[in-house]
């Protein structure tokens with residue numbers, strides 16, 4: 001990632017703003033400051049279903065965990081889980097919720113483009129709504145960063161907005177996922193299924209989504 005000097009009061013804390021932050025004109029943290037973020041709806045049903053069929057095993061990493069609802073759902077199942085995010089306000093909400101619910105989960109500040117700094121690897125990685133925020137220039141850097149924290153043979157789940165009618169912001173095409181997660185980049189796509197993502201601004205059926213199951217080679 002492009003390092004910038006960490007100046008006091010810098011809303012990006014020394015990292016380069018992402019494409020989403022440049023477009024929106026605000027740091028991710030701002031989404032969490034005045035009430036629930038638009039995607040803060042509790043654990044996503046698609047993730048709850050994957051968990052209920054035993055899809056999460058071993059040490060779990062929740063990438064771009066936000067306020068930690070998916071992380072805490074996995075913790076409630078007894079899984080050892082770490083959530084990371086760049087939004088300190090989101091991390092504070094996640095830690096408070098963990099404490100209030102009596103759940104053990106770790107929440108750390110980390111940049112998705114620099115995951116080697118975590119110094120740990122995980123058997124299962126969840127990306128719920130992070131990959132789709134990155135543009136075509138950012139995706140290869142994110143995927144390369146993920147290879148540093150996913151154990152060989154481990155599983156990555158990507159739940160992202162899909163293209164098509166009533167698409168959410170940042171719609172992703174199936175071929176975008178296949179272009180990102182190639183054997184050359186260290187990944188094998190097992191399946192890409194149609195799913196839904198719930199938000200606070202869609203009806204109860206949410207927005208069209210992809211659930212990609214990807215294995216680290």
Ligand SMILES: C[S@@+](CC[C@H](N)C(=O)[O-])C[C@H]1O[C@@H](n2cnc3c(N)ncnc32)[C@H](O)[C@@H]1O
Nearest residue numbers: 028064065066085086087110111112128129130
């Ligand atoms: C759409 S939200 C999804 C949050 C959460 N996964 C959920 O499902 O509620 C995307 C999250 O990714 C985080 N994020 C964006 N860019 C990031 C980066 N470079 N490194 C770490 N987290 C990032 C944002 O702060 C935000 O919390």
